[in-house]
Amino acid sequence: MRTELVGKAFRAEAGALGVAMAGLGEAEWARATRCAPWTVVELLAHVRVAVGRVEAMVAAPEPERAEVTAVGYYRPGERFDAATNSARIALARDTAGGGTDPVGEFERTWRGVADRFETEAEARVVRTRHGDPMLLTDFMVTRVVxxxxxxxxxxDALGRPAWLTDEASDVLEDLLLTDADGPTVRSALGWDRATLLRKATGRAELDAAEQAEVERAGITWLTLG
Known part of the structure; x- marks a missing residue:
């Protein structure tokens, strides 16, 4: 059941992103993002690379057992150090520079991954490029992230309202909140789904009252590159 929910969240969020990116003009593709030094087209390329890693992982030999959860994947360490981040930045820029149809390439990548995921057993274990043996479903949660x-x-870079889907929000709120549910926390703080995700990932600041409420809710702070 969880695998099905994660698969639906992945399809919904990837589909919404593809629709939002369709028809961008040259100036919009070149806009700066908060993920410096990436532009919009480079950030989309990064997302495509991150999503596309699933194919090679599924094709590789299966580890004996899963040892890392989706939360554990985001632990501090060398996967988010300066050298790894520099390589991540360079790969996305190279990928963006070699493509002529960024939306089409993204669409082909995520649809292939979604189809492959749906053919795998719920107990399927994969090894990440960082060496973590994980349930494929848990790794797919990180792709929804x-x-x-x-x-x-x-x-934000394009000056548009967030297109965050309910399906993705359900999966991410389950990941981020350990002692409360998303609707309860959002109701207490007057937040919508996008605001909760912004606050929980450092994309919007927390005031003292908000900090106390999310700590009470048992927020899981993720280390992000």
Whole structure:
């Protein structure tokens, strides 16, 4: 059941991102994002690379057992250090520079990943490029994080309202909140779904009252590159 929900969230958020990116003009593709030094087209390329890693992971030999959860994937360490971030930045820029149809390439990548995920067993284990043996479903949760969080970054860069989907929000609120549910926390603070994700990922500041409420809710702070 959880695998099905994660798959639906992945499809919904990737689809919404693709629709939002369709028809951008040259000046919009070149806009700066908060994920410096990436432009809009480079950030979309990063998301495509991040999503596309699933194909190679599924094709590789399966580890004996999962040892890392979706939360554990975001632990501090070398995966988010300066050298890794520099390589991540360069790869996205190279990928963006080599494409002529960024939306089409993104669409082909995410649809292939979604289709492949749906053919795998719920107990399927994969190894990440950082060496983590994880349930494929847990790794796909991290891909929903990539789509949703960078979707906010792209919306802000383009001056548009967030297109965050309910399906993705449900998955991410389950990841981020350990002692409360998303609707309860959002109601207490007067936040919508996008605001909760912005606040929880450092894309919007918390005041003292908000900090106390999210700490009470058992927020999981993710280390993001």
């Amino acid at each position: 990539e789509l949703a969080v960078h979707g906010l970054d792209l919306a």
